[in-house]
Amino acid sequence: MGKFFAGMVIGVFCLLLAGFCYVRFGFVDPRADAPVEFIERAIAMPALDAAVGRRAPETKNPLQPTEANLTAGMNIYQSDCSSCHGDPVHPHAMLANALYPRPPQFVIDAPDMPSNENFYFIAHGVRWSGMPAWKQTLSSLQIWQITTFLNQMDKLPPPMEKEWRTEASGTAGDATVEPPDSAHRYAKPQLTEAGCDMRKNVQGKRILNAICRAG
Numbered sequence: 001m002g003k004f005f006a007g008m009v010i011g012v013f014c015l016l017l018a019g020f021c022y023v024r025f026g027f028v029d030p031r032a033d034a035p036v037e038f039i040e041r042a043i044a045m046p047a048l049d050a051a052v053g054r055r056a057p058e059t060k061n062p063l064q065p066t067e068a069n070l071t072a073g074m075n076i077y078q079s080d081c082s083s084c085h086g087d088p089v090h091p092h093a094m095l096a097n098a099l100y101p102r103p104p105q106f107v108i109d110a111p112d113m114p115s116n117e118n119f120y121f122i123a124h125g126v127r128w129s130g131m132p133a134w135k136q137t138l139s140s141l142q143i144w145q146i147t148t149f150l151n152q153m154d155k156l157p158p159p160m161e162k163e164w165r166t167e168a169s170g171t172a173g174d175a176t177v178e179p180p181d182s183a184h185r186y187a188k189p190q191l192t193e194a195g196c197d198m199r200k201n202v203q204g205k206r207i208l209n210a211i212c213r214a215g
């Protein structure tokens with residue numbers, strides 16, 4: 001019995017050591033454009049959904065899907081999210097295959113998570129992925145507006161649907177709706193003017209627009 005137990009401990013230790021050596025000595029593929037493995041899709045994605053389901057507070061979306069809220073959400077989405085998550089003109093986004101894990105393409109597969117989980121995803125981002133924590137640059141009102149827009153994205157009222165399809169050139173204007181209570185604004189990020197000027201030259205400029213607007 002004692003020998004069996006000792007054998008188990010040594011076995012587990014050897015497995016852990018092999019795992020450590022595999023990672024430490026460079027056998028893990030570091031490329032963001034590597035194919036996403038089946039096993040990772042099968043384990044990591046449900047694990048992420050479960051983690052968010054467990055952590056996201058049971059808050060109700062305080063906003064109604066009015067045209068004003070949907071339009072504000074749509075504009076922020078166009079400027080800050082569509083380069084990774086797509087829009088009707090680019091259902092397969094510019095960066096769709098440039099990140100690992102891949103960003104879900106919302107025009108192809110509309111987000112169907114409860115609002116509180118979407119809010120949590122957007123506010124806190126996703127560790128070990130390209131998904132930023134947007135509470136660094138957006139107010140909670142703005143995050144609720146995007147959440148409201150995401151919930152309605154595949155069932156927008158007809159006038160908005162038209163706007164969504166025509167505004168989707170990616171030149172949608174800035175989100176101008178100010179949160180009613182400035183205390184709810186998150187801290188502004190520090191980005192120099194030079195950094196903001198640079199956005200004109202980089203491909204992912206829509207991502208930086210938000211940062212420069214807020215700063």
Ligand code: HEC
Nearest residue numbers: 080081084099101102103104118121122126129130131146
């Ligand atoms: C630089 C690329 C990038 C940008 C910009 C970006 N995201 Fe993401 N997002 C990702 C990636 C990558 C994932 C997948 C993370 C994972 O599966 O681990 C993701 C996941 C999500 C999810 C979870 C979806 C699900 O079904 O699991 C939501 C919701 C989301 N993003 C919303 C947004 C919103 C809203 C914005 C804009 C405010 C935004 N994202 C901007 C890359 C991005």
